[in-house]
Amino acid sequence: MVEKNRGLKIAAHIILILGVLITLFPLWVAFVASTHPIENLLSGRFPLIPGDQLIENYRNVLVSPGGSYGRQPATQMLTNSAIMAVGVTVGKLIVSFIAAFAIVFFRFPGRNIAFFMIFITLMLPVEVRIVPTYDVVSNVFGPIQSILEFTRLDRLIETIAGVEVNLRWRLLNTYTGLILPLIASATATFLFRQFFQTIPDELVDASQIDGASPMQFMTHILLPLSRTNIAALAVILFLFGWNQYLWPLLVAQEDRLLTVVVGIQRYINAADTLPVWNEAMALTILAMLPPVLIVILLQRLFLKGLVDTEK
């Protein structure tokens, strides 16, 4: 029997209440700031209860941000973030699902190399290959072009076909550029692979006896069985996509493609004026609302996804 210790429980509650205060206080401060006119914030005494400009501030931020350079309506930034997050989520799910299917349910030459190539992406975050990745996005065919030039195949093609080889595919400032390079995922592939390995052989045998093709097996048996895994993973991947920063900063340099998380910086590091803090905090609240709501409302899926992806 473990003793019942009232003092210990009270101490634990005190620690937890302090902890909750630490997590909620910045949120409260930001919310309060987003409901006041800017003069109230500059008065020297920071208000602790919400003011009366909630609607006005949020409307300004959402549709008609005033003043200084590069401010975009938040409706547009939120749309961009949503497109990017959904694109990355769906893309990663599809690409990883079929890759894991190939690795688990087929034996073929080069399987180990493929697995190793996927594995190695874990060690190459954008931050460690930043400039060359930017170059590739400026011309996706750059690698092929370089290989052709290096092997002199471009000359050969030029002599035979009479056309100059100059492959260009520019992805800067496009949604494709925002999404495509992020949809390779070792984590998601490994997760599906682990799950697929628990599928009993009998299912494979049975579907083969029934004359199902591999693709039929995948869509009619594997996909329905993976539903919960896909849902849990989707939650994590959506957060990942929504919260991207460095990649959109590099690829989306035109204002119309600005995502909301990157947009905040334009408010708080305004070069020419003092930050309009009430609107900056309104935008910050808008940027965190979707991920926080998802985590709170889909708590069970989120927790499952979190544990699964770190296994």
Added chain:
Amino acid sequence: MTERAYFKNRWLPYALLAPQLLITFVFFLWPAGKAIVQSVQRQDAWGLRTQFVGLANFRELFQDELYLQSFGTTLIFSVAVTVIALGGGLLFAAAVDTVTKGTNAYRAMLMWPYAIAPAVAGALWYFMFNPSIGIVAYMLDVLGYDWNHYIRGRDALLLVILASAWKQIGYNFLFFLAGLQSVPRSVIEAAAIDGAAPVRRFWSIIFPLLSPTTFFLIVVNSVYAFFDTFSVIHATTQGGPVQATSILVYKVYNTGFIGQNLGSSAAQSVILMAIVIVLSFVQFRFIGSRVHY
């Protein structure tokens, strides 16, 4: 990997793997390879001629005061973030494991900051600590400390550390809590019968049992502190004042995109690559891998 039923098809597996492998090659392997090549090259000022310079870029980096300073800043930053985020996570997890009432509510309210972007966390803290209008700066002023992260490097570094750690506490909290809840009840009861008090039980029995979780979290938090915190810096202090918060990932961006120095930026990329590889190696070698292969 024992007997398993397989499908037979000559080309289908390659077709299924193609999207993943093409993206990996074009956007991961090729740029990484190119970074390695560029790290031993130097371009003239107009980008017209490229020349092989061996390890000169690396030598230059390690003789550069500012780069060495950035290394030091990154170490202080990463250790501080990891310690605070882990300590906070463990404390709150132990507390939730102790109480019987309100555990779900506590859990939800402690974990949510993990969902938000590091840049958002940075913005929240940057505002609270703003020297002229921030509420925390005001409180510090009342206590007699004149906080100013625009001028004082130490304040700025502390600010980005707190913001980065604050966002990560929820994550560590969840994993520590899962670890604590899997400690067998019988072990704790045996210790209690032997007369070990709660705090003693925690440090001599429960905490050692948590060591796989702790170790895993140290690696994950280090990776987070080294790489994912770029946005905290970029959205708030922008490396300043006077380089005080210029951590390695911020510096590589600055050298490559603002400074346009490809050779040096590539050399910095290669050094960062080495750091990730070491961290991943540690993770897979010592934590029992998350991939069984």
